[in-house]
Amino acid sequence: MPTTAHTLTDVAASESTLRRFLHGLPGVDAVGLEARAASLGTRSIKTTAKAYAIDLAISMVDLTTLEGADTPGKIRALGAKAVRPDPTDRTAPATAAVCVYPDMVPAAKAAVAGSTVKVASVATAFPAGRAPIAVKLADVREAVAAGADEIDMVIDRGAFLAGNYMKVYDEIVAVKEACGASARLKVIFETGELSTYDNIRRASWLGMLAGADFIKTSTGKVAVNATPANTLLMLEAVRDFRLQTGIQVGVKPAGGIRTSKDAIKFLVLVNETAGEDWLHNHWFRFGASSLLNDLLMQRQKLATGRYSGPDYVTVD
C-alpha cells in the first residue's frame, strides 16, 4: 500500500494503476469482520453514557424523507421536527440535517432557516443512478444552487461491478466539482448491491481518493442497507485513509437503523474503531427517519424514569 499522499495522487493516473491499487488493499475476512462487529455490539451502555450517546445520536441524524409523495407541507413538518425534535423538552438537540429530493431543497431550506440544521439532497439520479452524467451533474448543480449544504450521490454500481473503476472515479470527481466550495459530498455505495466486503473496502477507498467528504453505506431502498459489519469496515477505511493522507472523511450508515439500541451500537463501533475524533455530527451521521422517535422516547424515559409511548413524540 502506498504510504504518502503524493503516491496516492498517482493512483488514479490510469485505469490499470487504479485497479492495481484497489485490488492491492488488504482483504477482508467476512467471518472475522462480522464477529468483531457482533462483539462490539455486546458493550453495555447505561446511565450517563446512555444519555450522552442518545443526545449524540440525535445530533447525528439526517432526518430523511425520500418518497415520491413528498410535498412542501411534508418537508415543512420534517424541518420543524429537525430543528426542535421534542417540543416538550427544549434541551433535546437538533438533528444534523434534513435529507430530501433535489426539488424539495428550497422548501427544506425555508423550513430550517435560522437553525444549525443543514439541508442534504440526494442528487445524481437517486436511487438507481442510471442517468447520463450530464443529467446527474445538472441534478447536483440545481440542488446546490437551491441552497443544499450537502449532496448525497449514488455511485454507478454497474460500472463498479464491471470493473470500470475509472468511470466511477471520474463521476465522483465531477460531482465533487459541481458541489463547489459550499456543499459537502456524501458518496453512497449501495453496499447491498456491491455484495462482498472486499468490494466495499475498494469502493470506500475509491470514494475517498476521488474526494468524498463522507462515505455512505446505502440508499435505504434495497434489501440490505447499513449493517454493523459494513459500517465497521468503512470506519476502518476512513481511519486508515487519514493515517495515510491526513484527510479526515465522514461515515454515514443509512437505512434500517430504527432503534436507540442499534444506534448506540453504531456509536460504539465509531468510538472503538475510528476513535472519538469521529464522534461528532461533522464526521458521523445516521441516515434514518424512524430512528429519531425512538431516540426521543428513550430520552424521555431517562429523564422521567417511565416510558411515555408513541403519542408523546411527534409523528412528522
Added chain:
Amino acid sequence: MAFEYAPAPESRSIVDIAPSYGLFIDGEFVEAADGKVFKTVSPSTEEVLSEVAQAGTADVDRAVKAARKAFEKWSALPGSERAKYLFRIARIIQERARELAVLETLDNGKPIKETRDADLPLVAAHFFYYAGWADKLEHAGFGAAPRPLGVAGQVIPWNFPLLMLAWKIAPALATGNTVVLKPAETTPLSALFFADICRQAGLPKGVVNILPGYGDTGASLVAHPDVNKVAFTGSTAVGKEIAKTVAGTRKKLTLELGGKGANIVFDDAPIDQAVEGIVNGIFFNQGQVCCAGSRLLVQESIQDELLASLKRRLSTLRLGDPLDKNTDIGAINSAEQLSRITSLVEQGEAEGAERWSAPCDIPSSGYWFAPTLFTNVTQAHTVARDEIFGPVLSVLTFRTPDEAVAKANNTPYGLSAGIWTEKGSRILAVANKLRAGVIWSNTFNKFDPTSPFGGYKESGFGREGGRHGLEAYLDV
C-alpha cells in the same frame, strides 16, 4: 467530551456462595478425613469467597472406592440411559448458565463476557455432544463393542475450570466410566456447583466425585492403584511427573500440557481481522490459555504497519472489574501466577527485547497485568521459548514461508498455530508443515466439541473432543 462507558456490573446476587464446602464423595458433601480446609479468593479483589475441604490420601481412597462401586452399575446401563443423564446435566447447565458464569468470574478473575459468551455455552455443548455419542459407541470406529476402562482420575487446571471439567467428565461418563476429579486449588467452586448439578440431575451416587485440593491431592489420585485411567491438563512439568508415576502401571494416560503457539501473519493477510485474531489469540483469558498464540510471526514487509495497528487496538482494551460486562481484560488468577509472569517479563527486558504495555489503569487490589508485547525478539530469547501463561506477546519476524515454518516448529511444544493469509493454497501448504495439534486459519481460539484438541511433543498426547476424544476412555 469523550464517550466514557458507565460501569455495567453483572449482579452477584444470582449466585449463592456458601461459607464452606465439603468434598463430593458418593453423592454426598463430606468433610475431609483429616479436617483440612483451604480458602479460595477472588483474584480481582483478593476477597475470600469460601472455605473448601482439602482432600487427603484417605479421601482419595474413599472417592475411588465409591467410583469403583458405582462403575459396576453405571457401565452396565444401556448407552441411551447414560445419554439421558448427560442431556439432563447439559440442560441444567444451560438453565443455570448465568449463575455459573458469575461464579466462575468471581473465582477465576476472567471477564464475565468470556464466561457468559464462551465458557458456559461450550460447557453445555460438550455435554450435549457426548450425550449424543453415549448410545452410538459401536459406530465410533473403535470396534463392535468398545468397553469403558473403569475409574478415571482427572486433574484439571484453573484457567477454564468448568470447561476443562466438561472436557474430562462428559466423554468419561458417555463411555461408561466413573470419575474422581480434582479441580485446581485456586478455582474449586464451579466444580462443587457441578456436584450439585449432578445431584439435581439424579445422577447415581459415586459416578462423579469431586476432590478439591492441592498438588499432593492430585498426586495421590494419580498414584492410586485402583484408578484405571489418568487424564491431566496443566503444566508440562507436572505432566512429566505424572508420566513417571504412571509408567509401568496398566493405567491409561492422556496429557494436555503447555504450549507456545505461533500465529503466522503473511503480507497478504486480512490485516484488520488478523489484528483481532492476534488479540484474541494472546489476550483471551488474560493469555492464560495453553493454546494461546503467544508467538507472533509476522512477515517483515508488513511488520511496521501491523504493529502500529496492533498497538492502537491494544490501547482500546478495557482492563478492570471482571464482573463489568464491558471488561475485556480481567485479573490474573493468582498472586503466584502474577509473579511468574512478572519475572519472565523482567527477564525478557534484561535479555534486550523491547517491551511495550498498553496504557491502562491497574486497580489497587487484586492481581493484574497490562496487555504487553515484546518486539525485537529472536528465537534465542526466553520470552520466545518459555510458556509465560499471561497477557504477553512475543513478536518475531520472517521473510519466507519456509522461514516461518522453521521458526514456528522450533519449540519444545506443539499445541496450536495460526495462519493468516488470503491465499488458500498457502494455508494448506503451511498447515501441512506445522507440527501442532490445532491449526487455525484466519481465526484463532475457536473451540467446538466436535473438533479434537491435543498436542505434539511436550504439549502432551491424546485428544479431547470429537470422536477422537472417546478413544481415551475406551478399551481399544
